[in-house]
Amino acid sequence: MAKPPERTCIGCMQRDAKAAMVRIAVVNGHVEVDFEGRRAGRGGYLHPKVECVERFVGLKVKEFRALRRKIDRPERLEIAAAIKLRLDRNSKVE
Numbered sequence: 001m002a003k004p005p006e007r008t009c010i011g012c013m014q015r016d017a018k019a020a021m022v023r024i025a026v027v028n029g030h031v032e033v034d035f036e037g038r039r040a041g042r043g044g045y046l047h048p049k050v051e052c053v054e055r056f057v058g059l060k061v062k063e064f065r066a067l068r069r070k071i072d073r074p075e076r077l078e079i080a081a082a083i084k085l086r087l088d089r090n091s092k093v094e
Contacts, residue, residue, distance in 0.1 A: 007045040010064055011052030021045040022083055026067050031075050033082045042067050046079075048087055053080045 005018040018037075025034040025043045034043065044066035046052055057076045064071060071079075 008066075009047045009052055010044045010066060011046050011049075011054075011056035011059075014047075016047065018045065020047065022048045022086075024067070024079060026069050031067070031069070031071055031079065033079055033086075035086065042069070046083070048083060050084070050087070053083050056080065 006015045007018045007021055008015050009021060010024070023034040023037045023039075023043045023045055025032060025039040026041050027034075027039050028041075032039070037043075044064055046056055057073070057080045062070050
């Protein structure tokens with residue numbers, strides 16, 4: 001049986017199953033959360049955990065290799081808010 005695809009979380013830098021993470025995509029130059037994982041374009045992955053999301057917001061890294069793009073703090077906060085909103089709705093805060 002084939003091993004499920006793995007990705008590295010851009011928050012904690014740990015590898016995990018792709019299905020266990022939320023995709024962040026660059027679509028038409030704009031960074032957005034791709035909860036369904038179907039948007040075209042470059043993508044990075046983030047665990048849907050408060051710790052990983054907060055670490056992603058606070059990182060000093062300017063350009064993310066997975067996205068081949070810089071993400072400034074306001075964009076990171078927007079991404080974090082969208083993920084946290086989804087976590088609150090699903091009551092899966094870990």
